[in-house]
Amino acid sequence: MDLGFELPNFMTALPEIFVLVMACVVLIVDLYLTDQRRTITYHLSLATLTGAALLTVLTSGGGAALTFSDTFINDNMARVLKLFIYLITAVVFVYSRDYLVERQLFKGEYFVLGLFGVLGMMVMVSAHSFLTVYLGLELLSLCLYAMVALQRDSVNASEAAMKYFVLGALSSGILLYGMSMFYGATGTLDLSALRGAIAGSSHNLVLVFGVAFIIVGLAFKLGAVPFHMWIPDVYHGAPTSVTLYISTVPKIAAFAMTIRLLADGMQGLHDQWQHMLVILAVLSMIIGNIVAIAQSNIKRMLAYSTIAHVGFLLLGVLTGTGEGYAASMFYVIVYALMSMGGFGMIILLSRAGFEADRLEDFKGLNQRSPWFAAMMLILMFSMAGVPPTVGFYAKLSVLKAVIDVHMVWIAVIAVIMSVIGAYYYLRVIKLMYFDAAEDSTPLQASADMRLVMSANGLAILLLGILPGPLMGVCAVALGAGH
Amino acid sequence: MLAGVPLLSLAIWLPIIGGVAVLFAGARENQNAVRWTALIFAVVTFIFTIPLFTDFDRSSYSMQFVENVPWITPFNINYHLGVDGISVPLILLTSLMTVLVIIAGWEVIQYKLAQYMAAFLIMEGLMIGVFCALDAILFYVFWEGMLIPMFLIIGMWGGPRRVYATIKFFLYTFLGSVFLLVAILYLRIQTGSFNILEYYDASIGLTAQILIFFAFLIAFAVKVPMWPVHTWLPDAHVEAPTGGSVILAAIMLKMGAYGFVRYTLPIVPDASHSLDWLIITLSLVAVVYIAMVALVQEDLKKLVAYSSISHMGFVTLGFFIVFSIFDTTGNTDDAALGVEGALVQMISHGFVSGALFLCVGVIYDRMHTRQIGDYGGVVNTMPVFASLMVIFALANVGLPGTSGFVGEFMVILGSFKANFWFGLLAATSLILGAAYTLWMIKRVVFGKVANDNVAALTDLNRRETLVLGTLIGLVLVVGLWPAPLIDIMQASVQHLLEEVVKSKI
Numbered sequence: 001m002d003l004g005f006e007l008p009n010f011m012t013a014l015p016e017i018f019v020l021v022m023a024c025v026v027l028i029v030d031l032y033l034t035d036q037r038r039t040i041t042y043h044l045s046l047a048t049l050t051g052a053a054l055l056t057v058l059t060s061g062g063g064a065a066l067t068f069s070d071t072f073i074n075d076n077m078a079r080v081l082k083l084f085i086y087l088i089t090a091v092v093f094v095y096s097r098d099y100l101v102e103r104q105l106f107k108g109e110y111f112v113l114g115l116f117g118v119l120g121m122m123v124m125v126s127a128h129s130f131l132t133v134y135l136g137l138e139l140l141s142l143c144l145y146a147m148v149a150l151q152r153d154s155v156n157a158s159e160a161a162m163k164y165f166v167l168g169a170l171s172s173g174i175l176l177y178g179m180s181m182f183y184g185a186t187g188t189l190d191l192s193a194l195r196g197a198i199a200g201s202s203h204n205l206v207l208v209f210g211v212a213f214i215i216v217g218l219a220f221k222l223g224a225v226p227f228h229m230w231i232p233d234v235y236h237g238a239p240t241s242v243t244l245y246i247s248t249v250p251k252i253a254a255f256a257m258t259i260r261l262l263a264d265g266m267q268g269l270h271d272q273w274q275h276m277l278v279i280l281a282v283l284s285m286i287i288g289n290i291v292a293i294a295q296s297n298i299k300r301m302l303a304y305s306t307i308a309h310v311g312f313l314l315l316g317v318l319t320g321t322g323e324g325y326a327a328s329m330f331y332v333i334v335y336a337l338m339s340m341g342g343f344g345m346i347i348l349l350s351r352a353g354f355e356a357d358r359l360e361d362f363k364g365l366n367q368r369s370p371w372f373a374a375m376m377l378i379l380m381f382s383m384a385g386v387p388p389t390v391g392f393y394a395k396l397s398v399l400k401a402v403i404d405v406h407m408v409w410i411a412v413i414a415v416i417m418s419v420i421g422a423y424y425y426l427r428v429i430k431l432m433y434f435d436a437a438e439d440s441t442p443l444q445a446s447a448d449m450r451l452v453m454s455a456n457g458l459a460i461l462l463l464g465i466l467p468g469p470l471m472g473v474c475a476v477a478l479g480a481g482h
Numbered sequence: 483m484l485a486g487v488p489l490l491s492l493a494i495w496l497p498i499i500g501g502v503a504v505l506f507a508g509a510r511e512n513q514n515a516v517r518w519t520a521l522i523f524a525v526v527t528f529i530f531t532i533p534l535f536t537d538f539d540r541s542s543y544s545m546q547f548v549e550n551v552p553w554i555t556p557f558n559i560n561y562h563l564g565v566d567g568i569s570v571p572l573i574l575l576t577s578l579m580t581v582l583v584i585i586a587g588w589e590v591i592q593y594k595l596a597q598y599m600a601a602f603l604i605m606e607g608l609m610i611g612v613f614c615a616l617d618a619i620l621f622y623v624f625w626e627g628m629l630i631p632m633f634l635i636i637g638m639w640g641g642p643r644r645v646y647a648t649i650k651f652f653l654y655t656f657l658g659s660v661f662l663l664v665a666i667l668y669l670r671i672q673t674g675s676f677n678i679l680e681y682y683d684a685s686i687g688l689t690a691q692i693l694i695f696f697a698f699l700i701a702f703a704v705k706v707p708m709w710p711v712h713t714w715l716p717d718a719h720v721e722a723p724t725g726g727s728v729i730l731a732a733i734m735l736k737m738g739a740y741g742f743v744r745y746t747l748p749i750v751p752d753a754s755h756s757l758d759w760l761i762i763t764l765s766l767v768a769v770v771y772i773a774m775v776a777l778v779q780e781d782l783k784k785l786v787a788y789s790s791i792s793h794m795g796f797v798t799l800g801f802f803i804v805f806s807i808f809d810t811t812g813n814t815d816d817a818a819l820g821v822e823g824a825l826v827q828m829i830s831h832g833f834v835s836g837a838l839f840l841c842v843g844v845i846y847d848r849m850h851t852r853q854i855g856d857y858g859g860v861v862n863t864m865p866v867f868a869s870l871m872v873i874f875a876l877a878n879v880g881l882p883g884t885s886g887f888v889g890e891f892m893v894i895l896g897s898f899k900a901n902f903w904f905g906l907l908a909a910t911s912l913i914l915g916a917a918y919t920l921w922m923i924k925r926v927v928f929g930k931v932a933n934d935n936v937a938a939l940t941d942l943n944r945r946e947t948l949v950l951g952t953l954i955g956l957v958l959v960v961g962l963w964p965a966p967l968i969d970i971m972q973a974s975v976q977h978l979l980e981e982v983v984k985s986k987i
Binding site: 326366370377381386387388392393396397399400403404406408411412415416418419422423426429430433434466467468471472475 | 637
C-alpha cells in the first residue's frame with residue numbers, strides 16, 4: 001500500500017523518542033504523587049537520562065545518519081554532545097534536589113520542564129534543517145522561561161523571567177527572519193542543500209543580511225556582547241538551581257546550533273560571518289572580564305564570566321577550520337563542567353532561608369571545609385585558565401586554532417583579557433583562603449551532593465592532567481570533514 | 483644500577499604525591515606526623531636527585547635521563563623530560579632548598595601546617611618539572627602551575643599586606659607568561675612541533691625572531707626580574723613568610739634566567755644578537771641603580787630583595803655579553819666565561835640569598851620586626867648567628883673564598899672582554915654591593931646592644947644551626963672549589979654557544 005510518503009527511520013531518533021515518552025510519563029506520574037513521594041519523580045528523571053544515554057550509545061554505530069526527510073542528523077558531534085547533555089543535566093538534578101526541597105520548589109514541574117528542555121536540546125544538536133533548529137530552540141527556550149519563573153513568590157525571579165521571555169522571543173524572531181531570508185534566496189531549508197546553493201551563488205546581499213540576522217539570534221542564545229544583557233539579570237534573579245541548569249546545558253546546545261548553522265550550512269559565507277564573530281568575540285572577552293570585576297554577587301560575577309567564556313568559545317568557531325570547531329567543542333564541554341561546579345558550590349553553601357550568592361559568603365571557606373575550598377580553588381583556577389586544570393587546555397586549544405590561521409592579534413587580546421579576568425577568580429580564592437570565616441556554621445549538604453561535587457572538582461583536575469582523550473573525541477567529532 | 487629508573491619523573495612526582503599525603507596526614511590534626519612526612523618526602527626526593535649529578539656524563543652535551551612518552555596526542559604534545567649540564571645544578575638546588583625550608587618552618591608555622599608543607603612539596607615538584615621539561619607546553623604547564631602554591635603561600639602565611647603582594651605577584655607573572663604561550667604557539671607554526679630540541683634546529687626569519695624574542699622577553703624579564711618590571715618582587719618578598727621568600731629568591735628567579743638560556747638564546751639567536759644592547763642596558767641598570775635603591779632601604783627583607791634583583795642583573799648580563807665577546811675575540815671560550823659565570827652566580831645566589839632570608843627569618847621570629855632601626859648589637863646576644871650572617875653577607879658582597887665571588891668575577895672578566903664600559907659598570911656593583919650589605923650588617927649585627935629587645939635575644943637553636951650551617955658549608959665549598967660545578971656545565975655551555983653564534987635565518 002502506497003502511503004504517499006516515506007516512513008522515517010525512527011531508530012536514528014530513538015533517544016529523542018525515548019525522552020519524549022519518558023517526559024510525558026514523568027508528567028503523568030507526578031500528578032498522582034504527594035509531596036512526600038516526589039523523589040519518585042526525581043529518580044524517574046535520572047532514569048530517563050540514563051536510558052537516553054544508553055540508547056545514544058547503542059545507536060552510535062556507523063557514520064552520520066539522516067532521517068525525517070533529512071531534517072534530522074545523528075553524527076559524531078551529535079552523539080558526543082548529547083551524552084554530555086545527559087550527564088550534566090543529571091548532575092544538575094542531583095545538585096538541585098536539596099535546594100528545591102528547602103525552598104518548597106520541589107515540584108514535578110521542575111523535572112518535567114528540565115526533561116523537555118533536554119529534548120529541545122537534543123533536537124537542536126541533531127538538526128539538519130532550519131526548521132529543526134528552530135523547533136528545538138523554541139522547545140528549549142519555553143521550558144527555560146518557565147523554569148526561571150518557577151519561584152513565583154520571588155520578585156527577582158519574575159522580573160528575570162519576563163526579561164528572558166521578551167528578549168528571547170525577540171531574538172528568536174530575528175533568527176527566524178534571517179532563516180526566511182535564506183529560504184527566499186536559496187529556496188531550501190535543508191542545511192546540506194543550503195551549503196551547495198551558497199557555494200554556487202556569488203555573495204548575494206540577501207544572504208549577507210540573512211547571516212547577520214542569524215548571528216544576532218545565535219549571539220543572544222550564547223550570550224555574546226552586545227546581546228548579553230539578559231545574562232546577568234536572569235542568572236541573578238533565577239533560583240540558583242535554575243541558574244545552574246541555564247548556564248550549563250543550553251550553552252552546549254547553543255554551540256551545536258552555531259556549528260549546524262554556520263559550519264554545516266553557511267561555510268561558503270565564512271568570510272562574511274568571520275568578521276562578525278571577531279567583533280562579537282573580542283567585545284565579549286573585553287566586557288565580560290572587565291565588568292565581572294565590579295560584581296559583589298557571585299552569581300552575577302559568574303554570569304559575566306560566562307560572557308567572557310563565550311568570547312573565547314567564538315574564537316574557535318570564527319577560524320572556520322575543523323581544528324577550530326573541535327577546539328570550541330572541547331571548550332564548551334569544559335565550560336559546562338566548570339560552570340556546573342561553580343554554581344554547584346553556591347548551592348552547596350546555601351541552606352534553608354540562606355542564599356550563598358554574595359562573594360562574602362565564601363569567606364574563610366578553607367577553615368569551614370578545606371576539601372570544598374580546594375574544589376572551588378580548582379574550579380576558579382580552571383576558569384581563569386591556569387594549568388594544570390583543564391580550563392587551561394581549553395584556552396590553549398582555541399588560541400592554537402586562532403594562531404594557526406595567523407590571527408595572532410586576536411590571540412594577544414584574548415590572553416591579555418584572560419589575565420584581567422584572573423583577578424576576579426583570584427578574589428574568590430582570596431576570600432576562601434586568606435580571610436577569616438564570618439559564618440562558621442558547618443556546611444549542610446547531603447552525602448550525594450558532596451560526592452558529586454567532589455567528583456566534579458576532581459574531574460576538572462584529572463582532565464587537566466590527562467586532557468588527551470576528551471580532546472581526541474572532539475577532534476574526531478568535528479576535526480575532519482569540515 | 484639506576485639505568486631505567488625514571489629519575490626525573492620521580493623527582494617531579496614524588497614531592498607532589500608527598501604533598502597530597504601530607505594533606506591527608508594533616509586531616510587528623512597530628513602536627514608531628516605532618517612534619518615528619520613532609521621531611522621524609524623532601525629528603526627522599528633530594529636523594530633521588532643526587533644521581534643526576536653523580537651519574538651525569540660530563541663529556542656529552544646532549545640531553546640525559548631522557549623520558550619521552552606521548553601525552554596529548556591530538557596536539558602532538560609529549561611528556562618529554564631531559565637534563566643537561568645547565569639544568570642539573572638547578573634541580574639539585576631546588577631539592578636541597580626545599581629540605582631546608584621544611585626544616586626552617588618546623589615549629590615556626592602554627593596555622594594550617596599541613597597545607598603549608600604540602601604547598602612547598604607540590605611546588606618543588608612543579609619547579610623541578612620546569613627545569614627538565616623538553617616539551618614547550620609541558621614546560622608552560624609547570625611554569626604556570628607553580629604560581630598556584632606560591633600564591634597561596636604568600637597569601638595565607640604572609641605579612642600584613644600579603645593580599646596586595648600576592649595578587650600583584652600572580653597577575654604580574656601571569657601577564658608575562660601568557661605572552662610566552664602565544665610565542666610557543668607561534669613557534670609551532672614555524673616549526674611544526676612542540677619539541678624544544680626541534681626548535682633549536684629550526685630556521686626562522688628575522689622579523690619573526692624579533693617578535694618571538696620580545697614575547698619571550700616579557701615572560702622571562704618579569705620572572706628574573708629585570709628593571710623595570712621588577713616591582714612585584716620587593717612586595718612579594720617582604721610579605722611572604724620566610725620559607726616563601728627563600729624559595730622565591732633561591733629558585734623562582736632562576737627560572738626566568740633559565741628561560742633565557744633554554745629558549746631565547748638558542749631559538750632566536752639573531753634577534754638576541756641585534757637586541758643584546760637592550761638586555762645589557764637593562765641588566766646594568768639593575769646592577770647599578772637597584773643597588774643604590776637597596777642602599778636606602780630601612781626594611782631588612784626589602785634590602786635583601788633589591789640585592790637579589792641586583793645580583794640577577796649580573797646573570798642576565800653574563801648571558802647577553804656573549805655576542806660582543808664573540809665579535810671582539812672571535813672564539814667561544816671567552817664567551818663561555820660569561821655564560822658559566824652567570825650560571826655559577828645563579829647557584830651561588832640561590833644559596834646566599836636563601837641564607838640571608840633565613841637569617842632575617844631567624845631574627846624576625848624573635849623580634850617580630852624587620853626595621854633596621856629596631857636592631858643593633860645582635861652580636862652581643864647571638865654570637866653564633868652573627869658570625870654566620872656576616873659570612874653570608876660577605877658572600878653577598880662577593881668576597882673571594884665564598885661562592886659569590888666566583889660567578890661575579892667570571893662575569894666581570896667577560897664584560898671587560900666585551901666592552902670596557904660594561905666591565906667598569908659591572909665592577910661598580912662590587913662597591914655598591916659592599917656598601918649596602920656591610921652598612922646593613924654594621925647597623926644590625928655590630929655595635930652596642932641597642933635596646934632591651936635585643937638584649938633579650940637567644941642564640942640559634944639546633945634546628946636553625948643545622949639549616950644555616952648547611953648553607954655555610956655549600957657557600958664555602960663552591961667558593962673554594964667551584965670546579966665540580968663548572969665541570970658539569972661546560973659541555974652544555976660550549977654547545978649552547980655554538981648554537982648561539984650560528985645564524986638561524
